[in-house]
């Protein structure tokens with residue numbers, strides 16, 4: 001069976017004010033403190049389009065090589081749900097902002113082009129808090145702060161062939177949006193939301209199978225898990241000779257399965273018609289050209305440059321450029337210390353151990369700055385501290401935000417490279433271990449390793465390993 | 480063709496469906512009245528179809544305007560308590576709505 005997946009991604013745009021009114025869009029404000037008659041759908045209130053939201057839409061459309069439609073219009077999408085007081089959502093239907101683009105993704109070292117069918121603008125709805133669960137609640141509470149926040153919906157073509165590809169698409173998609181500065185990409189806070197259409201069909205067939213829509217996947221990991229579950233569920237049903245129904249299913253992350261949404265939760269009869277309160281847009285070519293001229297370097301371009309300019313392995317370049325903050329961090333650190341691979345290793349193994357790779361804000365706010373990291377690595381490079389000690393220092397820097405040099409000086413971590421001093425320690429260790437010397441003489445070379453361990457222990461791990469090895473070798477050869 | 484001879488365009492079921500989508504409860508006489516009115520509106524629209532509109536762009540707005548946009552500037556919101564005062568039910572800072580799922 002072939003797996004056929006298409007993704008619909010909703011991204012909250014990083015505007016200051018809402019899509020159709022001047023209310024602030026600040027996340028986490030007190031409930032219902034950011035509303036007005038427009039975003040509460042009061043009769044007689046009139047929406048006005050936020051120019052920056054349109055600009056952000058065009059910016060994104062250009063990054064995905066979409067055609068920006070000269071004529072575009074808003075439409076009312078009708079349905080009843082208490083998170084939307086107007087009983088219709090202002091969206092776009094027949095004339096979206098942009099169409100026909102593509103996004104390149106990489107899975108297992110191979111590139112694939114995933115088509116983007118359309119990109120349109122709409123408004124978000126309010127947030128519901130149920131008294132209990134949706135099923136058991138006798139009442140629900142509504143916060144309309146999010147109502148009217150600009151959303152950009154981007155619909156991919158059903159070109160994705162595995163849950164893994166879907167996750168790769170979403171990661172690449174998110175990276176582009178963050179680089180463009182149009183969305184903060186935070187899935188946990190809901191600034192990026194993803195629904196998927198999944199179906200199976202006989203291998204090689206061009207006919208689409210019964211399509212199931214999956215909602216409520218609020219992290220990259222959940223998107224992949226939910227889709228893996230759903231593919232398995234559909235495959236098992238088809239193998240058992242069952243017929244699938246076209247439906248919407250909700251992902252339950254805690255229990256790890258998708259469940260059918262009760263059909264009455266949504267009526268798919270939206271009765272779209274042109275929004276009479278908003279006149280059409282005629283997108284000016286000069287505006288589009290100006291936005292195109294201002295596009296930043298995008299993730300794939302940056303990745304190519306990292307391969308070329310720093311000679312990084314493909315894996316490093318890919319991982320570092322997926323997050324703009326991480327790529328910026330790397331470049332700032334490499335500016336201080338040009339050993340790119342060393343910097344990359346420390347970012348991937350140490351920094352990402354303490355910071356999530358997709359949390360742009362946390363990476364930018366890290367107490368250990370790129371300059372601090374470079375300072376630490378310089379101490380390894382010039383032999384002041386060992387790589388092992390450096391890892392301990394790194395942990396302290398993460399917490400305190402101090403410079404490596406200050407921690408090393410205060411805690412006396414400087415590597416012992418003083419040859420007479422080390423020679424004295426080695427003599428003491430040899431004197432204390434006649435058995436090991438005896439073994440060594442009998443040809444047990446492993447005994448030397450045990451002695452190195454003793455020497456490192458005697459110096460609290462600060463002895464320069466290269467010097468210890470050389471001195472010990474000299475002394476043992478004379479015994 | 481006189482109206483009486485046309486098959487009705489809107490059936491009783493259509494009215495019930497639309498009423499359900501609009502969350503309207505109609506009595507039996509209201510239902511029939513709506514059906515008649517909707518049919519007469521559609522009949523009128525059929526008459527409009529007789530006009531030759533070759534070369535006329537579809538119109539969604541009566542005013543010949545485009546690109547009415549505002550700058551992305553935050554303005555003060557409406558006082559929350561005044562907003563909540565319009566609601567039939569509230570809990571603290573929230574609007575409270577009845578059970579969402581039908582049994």
Ligand SMILES: [Zn+2]
Nearest residue numbers: 021023036039
């Ligand atoms: Zn508002």
